[in-house]
Amino acid sequence: MNSTLCPSLISDDPLCFTTTTFPFYFSPKARLVDGVSDFILTLIAPVVAYWSLSLFFHYLDISGWKWLDKYRIHESSEVQAKNLATRTEVVWAVIFQQVIQTVLGLVWLSDESVQRINHPQELRRLAAMIEPVLSTVLGNSMSPLVLARAADLVYWWAIPGFQLLAAMFIIDTWQYFLHRLMHVNKFLYKQFHSWHHRLYVPYAFGSLYNHPVEGFLLDSLGALVAEWSTGMSTRQAMLLFTFSTLKTVDDHCGYSLPWDPLQMLTGNNADYHDIHHQVIGIKSNFAQPFFVHWDTLLGTRMTRQDINHRRQKNLKAQ
Numbered sequence: 001m002n003s004t005l006c007p008s009l010i011s012d013d014p015l016c017f018t019t020t021t022f023p024f025y026f027s028p029k030a031r032l033v034d035g036v037s038d039f040i041l042t043l044i045a046p047v048v049a050y051w052s053l054s055l056f057f058h059y060l061d062i063s064g065w066k067w068l069d070k071y072r073i074h075e076s077s078e079v080q081a082k083n084l085a086t087r088t089e090v091v092w093a094v095i096f097q098q099v100i101q102t103v104l105g106l107v108w109l110s111d112e113s114v115q116r117i118n119h120p121q122e123l124r125r126l127a128a129m130i131e132p133v134l135s136t137v138l139g140n141s142m143s144p145l146v147l148a149r150a151a152d153l154v155y156w157w158a159i160p161g162f163q164l165l166a167a168m169f170i171i172d173t174w175q176y177f178l179h180r181l182m183h184v185n186k187f188l189y190k191q192f193h194s195w196h197h198r199l200y201v202p203y204a205f206g207s208l209y210n211h212p213v214e215g216f217l218l219d220s221l222g223a224l225v226a227e228w229s230t231g232m233s234t235r236q237a238m239l240l241f242t243f244s245t246l247k248t249v250d251d252h253c254g255y256s257l258p259w260d261p262l263q264m265l266t267g268n269n270a271d272y273h274d275i276h277h278q279v280i281g282i283k284s285n286f287a288q289p290f291f292v293h294w295d296t297l298l299g300t301r302m303t304r305q306d307i308n309h310r311r312q313k314n315l316k317a318q
Contacts, residue, residue, distance in 0.1 A: 013144065014144050014145045014149075015124065015127055015148050016124070017119070017120040017123040017148065017151075017152075022156075023157070026156070032235070038234045039110070042105065042109060042238040042241065043102050043105045043106065043109070045238050045241065045242045046244075047098050047102070049245045049246050050094075050098070050205075050207075050245050050246075050249055051205070053204065053246055053250065054204040054205035054207075054249055057205075057249070058203075058205060060255070061254070071255045071256055071257050071258075072255060073254050073256055073270065073274050074201045074274075082201050083198065083199050083200055084198040084199075084200070085195075085198040085199060085209065089209075090205065090206045091205065093209050093212075094208045094209055097210060097212060097215035097216075100215065100216055100220060101219070101220040104220050104221075104224065105224075108224050109227075109234060109237065110234065117233075122155065123151050123155050124151075126151045127147050127151035130147070130150060130154065131147055134146070134147060134150055160236065163230040163231065163236060164230075164236070164239070166229075166230045167226040167227060167232065168226075168240075168244075168290045168291070169291075170226040170230070171222055171223060171244060171289070171290065172288070172290050172293070173294065174218075174222035174225060174226070175218055175219075175286075175288045175289070176286050176287050176288070176294040176295070178217060179193075179286045179288060180286040180300070182214065182218075183286070191211070192210075192213050193210075193211070193214055195210055196209060196214070197282070199277065200277060201277070202253075202254055202273070202274060202277050203254050204249050204250075204252055204253045204254070206252060207248045207251065207252035208248070219248075223241055226240065227241075244289055244290075246262060247262055247265075247290060248288070248289045250262040250263060251268070251270050251272075251273045251288065251289055252270065252273065253270050254270065254274070255270060256269070256270055256271040257270075265290075266291050266292065267291075268287055268288070268289065272303075273285060273288065275304070280302075280307055280310070281302045281307070284300050284301065284302035285300065285302055
């Protein structure tokens with residue numbers, strides 16, 4: 001096959017990508033929301049997502065609906081009885097952390113334009129890179145149309161999908177080891193992480209109730225490192241930051257909901273993280289916010305079955 005894949009931009013040549021069809025998730029518009037740059041939207045979206053989902057769960061908390069009781073991880077009375085921080089203190093601490101993360105985003109993120117990317121040119125470049133591999137694998141079955149479709153699949157789906165999963169893995173890794181360190185090191189726990197554990201009974205808008213230093217290191221900086229190391233665009237960063245925010249709020253919501261899509265994704269959900277907030281599980285379940293692989297691999301995973309088994313063992317020993 002000609003190494004110059006599209007020498008004359010022939011309109012009906014699939015390798016010229018002159019009639020590129022964008023996937024459903026992509027908009028060629030310079031701005032997703034008219035009048036607001038993607039850069040500003042990336043800073044705003046996680047904050048809006050945080051308070052929107054938090055207020056939804058808060059509404060459930062105060063609704064008085066009896067049918068919700070079977071999904072509550074704790075009785076409503078426990079929030080007031082066991083938590084050591086008032087709701088006012090929590091709200092102001094969260095707002096302060098969100099101010100810090102917004103300022104950090106202003107410094108870190110770039111105000112790129114989607115229109116600066118020449119997608120047909122990038123697709124042709126990618127096609128040239130994968131052509132030798134596909135030719136070797138497919139042999140005589142190789143054709144310009146097959147190569148064009150392969151390049152399209154890799155460009156629009158495989159690469160962004162890998163970037164998102166890699167960023168999630170980096171965030172999980174960052175948070176697991178730093179979170180665990182803050183429990184192992186007595187100074188770090190007493191000075192910083194103990195703030196978060198003033199909420200013995202977690203609730204949604206308390207998910208980012210942290211000491212400002214921990215909030216900067218554990219949450220904000222870790223997300224930015226994941227975005228930078230995976231080479232995400234501004235819109236990809238918007239998705240990552242918003243998704244991780246929603247997941248964090250949901251993990252502290254106080255409900256084990258079988259129909260909650262965020263709790264159906266992985267075993268790292270509200271019930272899993274709630275164990276970590278209890279005395280019996282405070283040295284376990286450090287993984288946040290997506291997967292549980294580090295807890296599983298390093299022996300720090302605890303389930304409700306583990307708790308019941310331990311309690312039964314203690315009863316027999318008495």
